[in-house]
Amino acid sequence: MAFVIADGAPGGLGNNTCRLGTGAGFYSAYGSMLGGTPATHTLCQELATIVMGDSNLIQTNNGYTGCFGAILNGLSNSVYGCYNTILNGNKNSFATNSLGAFGTIHNGKFNSISGTNSNFSGIVNGYRNAIGSNGAYNFIGTGGNNAVNTGTNNSIINGCYHNIDGNFNSISGGACNTVRANYWSIIGAGYCNRLLSAPEVNAQFNHIGAGSHNDITGAWNSISAGYCNIITGSRDSIGAGCCNTITGTFGSIGAGGCNTVTGTHDSIGAGRCNSISGGYAGIVAGCCNTITGSFDSISAGYKNSILMGSNGSSISSGAENTITGGASFIGAGNRNNIRDRNAAIAAGANNNIILGNDAFIGGGNTNTICCAEAMIGAGVFHTNCGGQSLIGAGCGNLIKASAFAASVVGAGVYNCIVSNVATSASAIVSGQLNTINNNVSHSFIGAGYHNLVCGFHSSVVGGRVNAAASNCTFVGGGQSNLARADWSVIGGGQTNNIAPAGGATITHSFIGGGCANTVCSTRSVIGGGSKNIVCADHSAVGGGEVNHITPSGTTPITHSFIGGGQNNVICSSFSVIGGGYKNIAAGVYSTIAGGYGNRDNGVSFSNIGGGKNNNLHANFA
Numbered sequence: 001m002a003f004v005i006a007d008g009a010p011g012g013l014g015n016n017t018c019r020l021g022t023g024a025g026f027y028s029a030y031g032s033m034l035g036g037t038p039a040t041h042t043l044c045q046e047l048a049t050i051v052m053g054d055s056n057l058i059q060t061n062n063g064y065t066g067c068f069g070a071i072l073n074g075l076s077n078s079v080y081g082c083y084n085t086i087l088n089g090n091k092n093s094f095a096t097n098s099l100g101a102f103g104t105i106h107n108g109k110f111n112s113i114s115g116t117n118s119n120f121s122g123i124v125n126g127y128r129n130a131i132g133s134n135g136a137y138n139f140i141g142t143g144g145n146n147a148v149n150t151g152t153n154n155s156i157i158n159g160c161y162h163n164i165d166g167n168f169n170s171i172s173g174g175a176c177n178t179v180r181a182n183y184w185s186i187i188g189a190g191y192c193n194r195l196l197s198a199p200e201v202n203a204q205f206n207h208i209g210a211g212s213h214n215d216i217t218g219a220w221n222s223i224s225a226g227y228c229n230i231i232t233g234s235r236d237s238i239g240a241g242c243c244n245t246i247t248g249t250f251g252s253i254g255a256g257g258c259n260t261v262t263g264t265h266d267s268i269g270a271g272r273c274n275s276i277s278g279g280y281a282g283i284v285a286g287c288c289n290t291i292t293g294s295f296d297s298i299s300a301g302y303k304n305s306i307l308m309g310s311n312g313s314s315i316s317s318g319a320e321n322t323i324t325g326g327a328s329f330i331g332a333g334n335r336n337n338i339r340d341r342n343a344a345i346a347a348g349a350n351n352n353i354i355l356g357n358d359a360f361i362g363g364g365n366t367n368t369i370c371c372a373e374a375m376i377g378a379g380v381f382h383t384n385c386g387g388q389s390l391i392g393a394g395c396g397n398l399i400k401a402s403a404f405a406a407s408v409v410g411a412g413v414y415n416c417i418v419s420n421v422a423t424s425a426s427a428i429v430s431g432q433l434n435t436i437n438n439n440v441s442h443s444f445i446g447a448g449y450h451n452l453v454c455g456f457h458s459s460v461v462g463g464r465v466n467a468a469a470s471n472c473t474f475v476g477g478g479q480s481n482l483a484r485a486d487w488s489v490i491g492g493g494q495t496n497n498i499a500p501a502g503g504a505t506i507t508h509s510f511i512g513g514g515c516a517n518t519v520c521s522t523r524s525v526i527g528g529g530s531k532n533i534v535c536a537d538h539s540a541v542g543g544g545e546v547n548h549i550t551p552s553g554t555t556p557i558t559h560s561f562i563g564g565g566q567n568n569v570i571c572s573s574f575s576v577i578g579g580g581y582k583n584i585a586a587g588v589y590s591t592i593a594g595g596y597g598n599r600d601n602g603v604s605f606s607n608i609g610g611g612k613n614n615n616l617h618a619n620f621a
Contacts, residue, residue, distance in 0.1 A: 036073070045069045053077070084113070092123070100136070108142070129156070159189070174210070182206055190214070211240070226255070236261070241270070278308070333363070371403060386417065386424065394430070412447070431462070443468070448477070463492070478513070485509050493517070493528070501535060514543070529564070536560050536573070544568070544579070552586065565594070580610070
């Protein structure tokens with residue numbers, strides 16, 4: 001044994017004796033102690049050195065040989081194994097079970113390196129830091145109560161109460177961070193962050209930048225900051241925020257709180273309580289938004305939902321909007337709902353597209369589309385169930401027609417088109433309580449109030465309580481006018497009526513205007529006036545008041561004419577009253593030019609030029 005003792009009594013080793021184990025062959029050759037308090041040191045390792053310090057120990061393991069150990073200064077440090085070095089510090093140690101080599105502890109207190117394979121490991125500073133068993137090339141920079149328990153090529157740079165189990169991992173700072181069963185993973189800083197590994201997961205390439213109580217279980221994941229964020233999938237990322245969770249793959253959450261991604265290739269930018277479980281979907285911001293479909297997006301808003309099967313859909317903003325149809329869009333608003341494909345609601349509230357591929361609602365409140373390729377522009381309480389049809393604006397308008405209705409209600413209040421023919425192609429421009437019904441097509445109401453069209457190819461332009469109740473009829477305007485004969489016209493006025501008497505059929509008649517005029521025959525005309533009646537085919541009353549062309553019995557009459565006047569009557573065919581007052585033509589081919597109280601008394605081919613109370617009693621008179 002050879003000892004070189006500096007600053008000690010020559011030849012007097014004091015307590016510097018080898019503490020050999022029970023085995024044979026232990027000796028301390030070529031060792032040296034230089035300075036310090038040699039009497040307190042123990043050196044029992046070949047080619048070992050203690051320089052300065054107090055109560056330092058270099059010792060062999062029981063049953064093993066140690067060599068080339070070194071302690072340079074410090075107090076109560078101890079070295080086991082080979083080629084290990086302690087530079088200063090207090091009560092640092094290479095533990096008694098250490099068989100590692102080429103390790104270093106530089107300064108600090110109660111730092112330790114142990115294990116059977118802790119080669120090339122080092123602790124630079126700090127307090128109660130430990131490198132455990134079966135790990136090589138590990139490093140702890142400083143801090144306190146940090147531990148590299150198992151694995152190789154791991155490092156803890158700073159902080160306290162960190163733990164690493166795995167290979168090629170690093171914790172840079174913070175406190176209470178843990179890397180367990182990971183490879184090539186990093187925690188930058190923060191508090192109580194964990195990189196974990198489930199039994200079936202090969203955890204690697206994970207990263208937590210900072211924050212608190214963040215957990216990753218998986219591979220190729222990253223949490224940059226925040227707290228209580230969790231990733232259990234793979235290739236996922238959380239930027240910041242709190243209580244965010246990703247269980248899918250290739251997912252990301254930028255920030256916010258309590259957001260959840262369970263699908264693949266999904267992203268949430270920010271906001272709170274947002275959820276995605278589809279694929280290739282995104283929520284930019286907002287609160288309590290949900291996507292369960294794929295290729296969908298919600299930009300912002302509150303409690304918006306895009307549900308499973310609605311692939312390729314988007315909600316920009318608003319609250320409690322829902323899409324269950326694919327490739328659809330809601331811009332904004334509240335409680336809007338799309339259940340079909342390729343549809344859109346721009347804004348508004350309580351709007352619904354129920355059965356309407358390629359349908360559109362611009363805005364308004366409580367509007368509903370239930371047919372494909374239909375549109376509602378704005379307004380409230382509209383229902384459009386006509387394919388390729390439009391309600392522009394207003395309130396309570398209705399189109400209930402076929403899938404190819406191609407009809408229009410422009411605006412107004414409670415206007416209605418009802419038709420089940422293949423293509424109704426009808427229109428109401430505006431007004432209130434106007435109706436086109438009776439399964440007709442190609443009909444029109446311009447405006448007005450309570451107007452009705454129930455004939456094919458018929459029109460009411462305007463007015464009040466007018467009706468075109470037969471095919472190809474027209475009412476221009478006025479009030480309470482009724483055209484109930486095909487190809488007939490009422491220009492205007494009030495309470496005018498073109499309608500057959502009894503069960504007859506009439507066509508092609510005309511009332512220009514006036515009040516309470518009636519035509520009940522074919523190809524007949526009342527130009528105007530009041531209370532005039534024509535019930536003879538091919539006959540006409542030009543105007544006046546209470547002029548009648550009507551048969552006196554059941555035999556029809558035709559081709560008669562009253563120009564004007566008052567209370568004139570024709571009850572025969574081919575007769576004429578030009579005007580006057582209370583004239584009566586009862587004979588065929590008779591004429592009364594005018595006058596007062598003139599009568600032909602039923603004789604034929606008669607003529608009264610005028611005058612008063614003239615009476616004829618013979619034909620050709």
